[in-house]
Amino acid sequence: MASEVLMPSSPSEAVSLFGDGAATTVIGGGTVVMPEITYGRLAPDRVLLLTNAGLDTVAVDGDTITIGATTRVDALAELGIDGLTACAGNVADGEIRSQATVGGNLCVGQGHEAPRGDLQGALLALDATVRSTGSDGERTESLETFLPHRHARLVLEVNFTRPAASAFAALEYPHTHEYTVLAVSGTRTADGTIRLAATGVAGPGARLRSAESAASDPEAAGAAAVNDVTFADDSLASAWYREQTLPVLVRRVLAQLEEST
Amino acid sequence: MKAVGARVPRYDGVAHATGRTEFVDDVRIPGTLWVKAFRSPVHSATMTNLDTSRAAAMKGVHVITWEDVPLLEYGHLSALGIPADEPLLAKDEVRYLGQPIAIVAAPSEEAAMAAVAAITADFQERPALFDVRKAFDADAPVIHQEGNWYTHFENEMDRRQIRKGNIDEAFDKADLIVQGVYRPAAIEHAPIETQVCQVVPEANGRLTIYSCTQALYFSMGVVAAHLQLPLNKLKVVGGTVGGGFGGKVDTATETMCALLAQKSGKPVKWRWTREEEFLCSSTRAPWHMEVADAVTKDGWILGRKMLTLHDSGAYSRFSPYGLTKHSFHHTGAYSIPNLEFNGYVVYTNRTPTTAMRGFGVTSVSFATETHMSRIALELGIDPFELRLKNANRIGDTSPNQIAYTDPSTVPTILAIADAVGHDLTSEYAGMTPAQRSGDLLPEHLVGQLGNPEAH
Amino acid sequence: MNLTINGVETPIESGPLTSLLDVLREELGITSPKAGCEQGGCGACTVLVDGEPRRSCLTPAASVDGAAITTVEGLGTPENLSPVQQAFTHHYAAQCGFCTSGMMMASQAYIDGGGTDDREAIQHALGGHVCRCTGYVKIIDAVAAVVRGESFDPNVTAAGTAMTNLGGMA
Ligand SMILES: Cc1cc2nc3c(=O)[nH]c(=O)nc-3n(C[C@H](O)[C@H](O)[C@H](O)COP(=O)(O)OP(=O)(O)OC[C@H]3O[C@@H](n4cnc5c(N)ncnc54)[C@H](O)[C@@H]3O)c2cc1C
Ligand code: FES
Ligand code: FES
Numbered sequence: 001m002a003s004e005v006l007m008p009s010s011p012s013e014a015v016s017l018f019g020d021g022a023a024t025t026v027i028g029g030g031t032v033v034m035p036e037i038t039y040g041r042l043a044p045d046r047v048l049l050l051t052n053a054g055l056d057t058v059a060v061d062g063d064t065i066t067i068g069a070t071t072r073v074d075a076l077a078e079l080g081i082d083g084l085t086a087c088a089g090n091v092a093d094g095e096i097r098s099q100a101t102v103g104g105n106l107c108v109g110q111g112h113e114a115p116r117g118d119l120q121g122a123l124l125a126l127d128a129t130v131r132s133t134g135s136d137g138e139r140t141e142s143l144e145t146f147l148p149h150r151h152a153r154l155v156l157e158v159n160f161t162r163p164a165a166s167a168f169a170a171l172e173y174p175h176t177h178e179y180t181v182l183a184v185s186g187t188r189t190a191d192g193t194i195r196l197a198a199t200g201v202a203g204p205g206a207r208l209r210s211a212e213s214a215a216s217d218p219e220a221a222g223a224a225a226v227n228d229v230t231f232a233d234d235s236l237a238s239a240w241y242r243e244q245t246l247p248v249l250v251r252r253v254l255a256q257l258e259e260s261t
Numbered sequence: 262m263k264a265v266g267a268r269v270p271r272y273d274g275v276a277h278a279t280g281r282t283e284f285v286d287d288v289r290i291p292g293t294l295w296v297k298a299f300r301s302p303v304h305s306a307t308m309t310n311l312d313t314s315r316a317a318a319m320k321g322v323h324v325i326t327w328e329d330v331p332l333l334e335y336g337h338l339s340a341l342g343i344p345a346d347e348p349l350l351a352k353d354e355v356r357y358l359g360q361p362i363a364i365v366a367a368p369s370e371e372a373a374m375a376a377v378a379a380i381t382a383d384f385q386e387r388p389a390l391f392d393v394r395k396a397f398d399a400d401a402p403v404i405h406q407e408g409n410w411y412t413h414f415e416n417e418m419d420r421r422q423i424r425k426g427n428i429d430e431a432f433d434k435a436d437l438i439v440q441g442v443y444r445p446a447a448i449e450h451a452p453i454e455t456q457v458c459q460v461v462p463e464a465n466g467r468l469t470i471y472s473c474t475q476a477l478y479f480s481m482g483v484v485a486a487h488l489q490l491p492l493n494k495l496k497v498v499g500g501t502v503g504g505g506f507g508g509k510v511d512t513a514t515e516t517m518c519a520l521l522a523q524k525s526g527k528p529v530k531w532r533w534t535r536e537e538e539f540l541c542s543s544t545r546a547p548w549h550m551e552v553a554d555a556v557t558k559d560g561w562i563l564g565r566k567m568l569t570l571h572d573s574g575a576y577s578r579f580s581p582y583g584l585t586k587h588s589f590h591h592t593g594a595y596s597i598p599n600l601e602f603n604g605y606v607v608y609t610n611r612t613p614t615t616a617m618r619g620f621g622v623t624s625v626s627f628a629t630e631t632h633m634s635r636i637a638l639e640l641g642i643d644p645f646e647l648r649l650k651n652a653n654r655i656g657d658t659s660p661n662q663i664a665y666t667d668p669s670t671v672p673t674i675l676a677i678a679d680a681v682g683h684d685l686t687s688e689y690a691g692m693t694p695a696q697r698s699g700d701l702l703p704e705h706l707v708g709q710l711g712n713p714e715a716h
Numbered sequence: 717m718n719l720t721i722n723g724v725e726t727p728i729e730s731g732p733l734t735s736l737l738d739v740l741r742e743e744l745g746i747t748s749p750k751a752g753c754e755q756g757g758c759g760a761c762t763v764l765v766d767g768e769p770r771r772s773c774l775t776p777a778a779s780v781d782g783a784a785i786t787t788v789e790g791l792g793t794p795e796n797l798s799p800v801q802q803a804f805t806h807h808y809a810a811q812c813g814f815c816t817s818g819m820m821m822a823s824q825a826y827i828d829g830g831g832t833d834d835r836e837a838i839q840h841a842l843g844g845h846v847c848r849c850t851g852y853v854k855i856i857d858a859v860a861a862v863v864r865g866e867s868f869d870p871n872v873t874a875a876g877t878a879m880t881n882l883g884g885m886a
Contacts, residue, residue, distance in 0.1 A: 003731075003733060005731075005732040005733060005778060007732075007778060027776060027779075029774075030774055030775065030776050030779065031756055031771075031774045034733075034735060034756075034773065034774045034775070034776060035754060035755035035756065035773075035774070037733060038735060038754045038755070038773070039534060039536065039754070039755070040371070040374040047733065049732070049776060049778055049779060051778070051779040092756075092844065093843040093844030094769075094840070094841065094843065094844065095759070095762060095769050095770060095771055095822065095844045096756060096771065096774075096844060098768060098769075098770075099770060099771065099774060099775070268872060268873040268874075269873065270805065270871050270872065270873050271805070271808065271810075271873070273813065274804075274805040274808075274810065274873075275794050275797070275801075275805055276794075276813070277804070277805075277810035277813030277816050278788075278797060278801040278802075278804045278805045278810060278816065278820070279788065279789075279791075279792065279793065279794050279797070279801060280747070280748025280787065280788030280789055280816075280817045281748075281794070282813045283747075284747075284750070284813075284814065286747075286750070286751065287747040289745055289747075450848075451846075451848055452812075452814070452848055453750070453752040453758055453760050453812075453814040453815050453846060453847070453848055454750070454752065454812070454814045455752070502812060503750070503812050503813070503814030504812045504814055504848045504849055505812075506848065532751065534754065535752070535753035535754065535755060535757065535758075
């Protein structure tokens with residue numbers, strides 16, 4: 001069952017080898033894909049291994065930041081954005097963070113046992129845009145519109161503006177690999193706009209828009225947040241537990257944003 | 262006696278630190294076939310139409326099912342006269358998710374996975390039971406061939422029971438009855454080395470078995486019995502265990518690998534995946550314990566009534582033994598003179614349960630210690646003093662009438678009080694485990710005293 | 717493909733998606749990295765890739781083509797134990813020994829990276845590694861001792877720092 005493994009050596013080569021992406025499995029860091037292969041749940045015919053594709057560049061231009069898809073999760077801390085640093089630092093452990101990529105975190109399917117894709121929350125709160133390629137060619141769109149149909153797309157880069165303040169709060173899980181049970185990310189822009197997003201809810205990460213509109217009253221924002229998302233049971237926690245704790249995390253994030261005024 | 266009292270280096274310390282310790286998975290034998298299992302995908306079902314023909318027809322693949330096992334049922338405690346209830350490979354009934362049905366050996370791990378994927382069977386599912394208390398209900402569906410609990414304690418009694426002193430009198434005299442229900446959950450041992458075994462058919466007709474077992478002679482006997490071979494046909498190489506904690510007492514892999522080595526004439530290796538380890542290996546049992554204690558206002562425990570349900574999982578394995586140990590320890594580290602204990606080994610559709618670090622005893626320690634604190638709370642007594650007062654002392658007797666010669670309850674409680682900075686009155690702070698006398702030998706404890714010299 | 721393993725350049729025949737763990741264990745017979753879970757969850761397979769600790773079970777061979785790999789076999793020998801190996805022996809940091817290779821490689825990287833003897837920092841650095849036997853205290857003792865430059869007689873076993881993990885509770 002040998003797969004065809006393609007190793008592009010430039011972004012443009014990656015784009016052309018990916019093509020319409022229909023029958024291609026992308027590997028970024030491999031931290032999710034490799035066990036699937038080892039356990040025989042995935043036997044890809046055609047693999048695009050991004051190691052040498054040159055997609056790991058981080059460009060900072062004033063307040064505009066562009067990060068390549070294969071940027072390692074631990075490299076995000078260097079940007080000095082508190083909420084993003086905390087969110088990235090909460091993914092797995094140091095060894096995994098130095099191998100796992102941002103693109104992989106955005107494109108990972110929902111876990112059955114535990115949520116994954118933690119960075120989605122921080123990047124949604126940053127109102128990031130995603131540049132990707134696929135069957136209809138290249139596209140740049142908000143992460144929020146990208147997430148629901150990320151299947152069969154190749155992420156090339158993610159772009160966002162440095163916020164005035166940012167924050168992150170998560171439910172801790174007492175275990176060495178604290179897959180995050182539930183997390184909330186928040187940002188405040190220079191003009192005072194507050195954005196909130198959650199991960200660990202049913203489906204991919206999601207913006208908490210009702211909570212955002214009630215942000216001036218943290219109690220009300222917390223209560224409103226549960227209407228923005230749906231909850232699911234998994235091996236870490238029940239939907240009920242998550243519903244009880246989401247308001248708490250929203251209040252904590254708003255308090256952190258308030259403090260950094 | 263150079264080692265007594267000295268800090269001796271570990272005999273295997275340097276081998277561990279240089280990565281040279283040879284664990285079972287590190288044994289390298291050229292031409293070894295990989296083993297994988299076709300397991301029950303459901304918790305409880307009647308199985309029909311097991312078809313391994315497509316797998317068996319694959320190149321270099323060998324398959325075994327129940328038909329290949331000379332003695333299909335042999336219990337882990339058969340040598341002690343406890344009847345076997347578990348087939349090595351499921352024949353027509355499956356009673357837990359992951360129960361092995363057919364085992365394949367193939368030239369590579371991928372080929373073995375492909376062979377397993379080619380095996381089929383039909384499963385007519387039945388309701389499954391996962392809660393030991395519900396399985397004990399009179400109207401629970403029957404899930405085990407012998408009924409929902411084990412019936413082979415001495416004289417074919419259906420429970421392990423202990424009677425000591427006069428329980429009715431104790432409850433009559435009590436100022437207060439303190440009750441509690443305690444339900445510790447199952448725990449997976451989760452050794453970092455998963456279950457693993459290699460078997461090599463030797464030219465002299467013997468089978469060499471490299472095993473991670475914690476119980477080498479148990480495993481040897483179990484393999485020999487299933488294969489109907491004399492012990493001198495087996496050479497078991499053990500002693501290097503990558504963590505066991507009780508989870509490597511059951512003979513999980515050796516017998517099936519031995520059969521495959523015989524059938525294929527080739528060395529075989531079976532290393533469970535982490536997923537198999539969690540889903541299919543035995544766990545520590547969940548327990549259901551109901552405790553009612555007859556206590557006096559000044560903190561003496563006159564008597565205990567206790568009902569224990571030990572969740573055996575789908576088959577009995579070592580559970581009757583674990584429950585017996587549990588019964589002997591059911592007063593914890595304390596002397597309670599009047600006892601009525603009833604314990605049952607109850608079947609559920611969980612993975613069969615087994616030993617783990619203090620088999621059967623940790624459960625009752627949890628119940629007893631929690632219950633002691635509950636009694637102290639209800640009586641408004643210092644929990645340390647309550648414990649020290651009722652602590653086992655030299656000459657006190659256990660539930661099964663063994664006189665303690667060197668009980669450590671008193672020094673342990675004193676050490677804990679010291680460690681957490683809990684102040685005790687001098688009366689308690691100066692306690693020792695010495696034989697009871699004076700205020701510490703109230704009338705109700707006299708009759709239980711035994712002779713420590715007798716042991 | 718080629719790997720430089722413990723200083724020796726080695727041609728690799730396994731397929732590009734074979735995990736580095738399988739390359740080491742199955743193709744090359746280097747058995748110190750262990751297959752504890754093959755899904756990134758235990759750390760028993762950790763080796764150094766160009767000096768960085770990596771879960772070899774998660775690493776496709778092709779992604780490290782040309783890299784320098786260090787395993788426990790590259791640390792020291794029984795006659796000439798490296799400081800980490802001495803400390804693990806002296807401090808009784810290996811009980812069953814199955815997690816030990818991964819623990820030592822991660823410890824080595826932590827020390828090489830200028831880590832301090834702060835227990836919390838060590839705990840953090842080894843956070844991806846599961847040990848079911850030791851309770852971690854002695855492992856942390858060992859790493860801290862190496863950072864402090866202590867030297868040991870591997871024929872003597874140290875007294876443990878018993879209960880250090882209760883420090884915050886009392
Ligand atoms: C022990 C352990 C703990 C973990 N803990 C966490 C955690 O706490 N939080 C968390 O979020 N995750 C966690 N993960 C999951 C995973 O490590 C991360 O989500 C990681 O960021 C995935 O990135 P990767 O590059 O390794 O993904 P890969 O395995 O390479 O890919 C993951 C998925 O994304 C696709 N993909 C990869 N790159 C691209 C791209 N550029 N464009 C399109 N598709 C792409 C792949 O095809 C695949 O479907 C954990 C994993 C392990 C093993
Ligand atoms: S085997 Fe690689 S982390 Fe467990
Ligand atoms: S020493 Fe056994 S797992 Fe760590």
